[in-house]
Amino acid sequence: MPNSQQPAVLLLADGNVFHGKAFGKIGTTTGEICFNTGMTGYQEVFTDPSYSGQILIMNNVHVGNYGVKDADTESNGVKIRGLIGRNLEDKFSRYQATDSLDAYLKANDIVSIEAIDTRALVSHIRTKGAMNCIISSEISDIEQLKAELAKVPDMDGLELASLVSTKEEYEVGDTDASIKIAVLDFGVKRNIITCLAARGAYVRVHPAKTSTSRLKEFNPDGYFISNGPGDPAAMPYAVETLKEILKENKPLFGICLGHQLLALANDIPTFKMHHGHRGLNHPVKNIITGQCEITTQNHGFGVLPEAVRNHPNVEITHVNLNDNSIEGIRLKDKPAFSVQYHPESTPGPHDSRYLFDDFINMIKAN
Numbered sequence: 001m002p003n004s005q006q007p008a009v010l011l012l013a014d015g016n017v018f019h020g021k022a023f024g025k026i027g028t029t030t031g032e033i034c035f036n037t038g039m040t041g042y043q044e045v046f047t048d049p050s051y052s053g054q055i056l057i058m059n060n061v062h063v064g065n066y067g068v069k070d071a072d073t074e075s076n077g078v079k080i081r082g083l084i085g086r087n088l089e090d091k092f093s094r095y096q097a098t099d100s101l102d103a104y105l106k107a108n109d110i111v112s113i114e115a116i117d118t119r120a121l122v123s124h125i126r127t128k129g130a131m132n133c134i135i136s137s138e139i140s141d142i143e144q145l146k147a148e149l150a151k152v153p154d155m156d157g158l159e160l161a162s163l164v165s166t167k168e169e170y171e172v173g174d175t176d177a178s179i180k181i182a183v184l185d186f187g188v189k190r191n192i193i194t195c196l197a198a199r200g201a202y203v204r205v206h207p208a209k210t211s212t213s214r215l216k217e218f219n220p221d222g223y224f225i226s227n228g229p230g231d232p233a234a235m236p237y238a239v240e241t242l243k244e245i246l247k248e249n250k251p252l253f254g255i256c257l258g259h260q261l262l263a264l265a266n267d268i269p270t271f272k273m274h275h276g277h278r279g280l281n282h283p284v285k286n287i288i289t290g291q292c293e294i295t296t297q298n299h300g301f302g303v304l305p306e307a308v309r310n311h312p313n314v315e316i317t318h319v320n321l322n323d324n325s326i327e328g329i330r331l332k333d334k335p336a337f338s339v340q341y342h343p344e345s346t347p348g349p350h351d352s353r354y355l356f357d358d359f360i361n362m363i364k365a366n
Helices: 042-046 101-107 118-128 142-149 190-197 212-217 236-246 257-265 305-309 354-365
Strands: 007-012 017-024 028-036 054-058 082-084 111-114 132-136 170-172 179-184 201-206 222-225 252-255 270-286 292-303 314-320 326-331 336-339
Touching: 007 111, 007 142, 017 101, 028 082, 028 118, 028 142, 028 270, 028 292, 042 054, 054 118, 111 132, 132 142, 170 190, 179 190, 179 354, 190 201, 190 354, 212 236, 222 257, 222 354, 236 252, 236 257, 252 257, 252 354, 257 270, 257 292, 257 326, 257 336, 270 326, 292 305, 292 326, 305 314, 305 326, 314 336, 336 354
Parallel strands: 028 054, 054 082, 082 111, 179 201, 179 222, 222 252, 252 336
Antiparallel strands: 007 017, 007 132, 017 111, 028 132, 170 201, 270 292, 270 314, 314 326, 326 336
16 A cells, blocks of 8 residues: 555445545545455456446455556456455566556546455445445545435446447457457457457457447358446347347357347346356356356346246256356357356456357357
């Protein structure tokens, strides 16, 4: 932590107040509070577009101790709205690092707070559920903070994907590749694109609201539906696009938000989770193979289990071993499947990378 810090305040929507020290940018920020159980990979987590609109608690006691470097990013900048930690470090030990966490957060205008009892805070969120919060290192009046916090919209019903999506199409991979994949970008992580290109695919990434006719102009062999932030039920434009894509009977793979959108395209509702799944250590069972995998996750919405189990044309492929939530589905009459977690796993274990191989093999077979 820096040698000299000014006080900072964290106020939750339920009225709970936590006092700590300022870190990063001096200012005020608001968003939905959530927590991540990962011990490493904080820079990749901060730059994941799926965290847009959220203030993040990092569970690990020390965050920032190996600094930051340009290569460890999943997008074009930090996407969290604020950071909460027990010990946020401005000194780092990794010789490859180019800067400290404090300087990085300041450069990205991220207001943060440390010296918080994060164990108590996470325990409170696990009990009470996700809620909005406000961090300020410039306002100490609690009533004023309450007034500011009351203006913040709930994540439930909020459409954020089109805000973080690419504004222009771009391509990745070998233009002479035999496989072409069209990606619908709702907040795609860079390593997802890398995983597809590394398997010999030529990938074109499209903005969130790209029309089906424009997607078809690329003449893709398969479609990928990306992760992203916000409420999937607030994205009817994306659901309609998926319904049109499914009519082509071409292979389709969705991750996280893409999983939820595939469910909605098959009339399976989504719901706001109590406090979501975020971390690098979530156990998932593959129902098809019987094997288990440790997965990276980041989602606050899920697909309704009862609706999946009762759907005549959708099969469950993966379940979460902590709470039995639905982690993967596939359609019985079309080459389409999805998972709720992140097989590209940056950060995290590589247990689930086989899903990219399954997708490529599905394209080849088709």
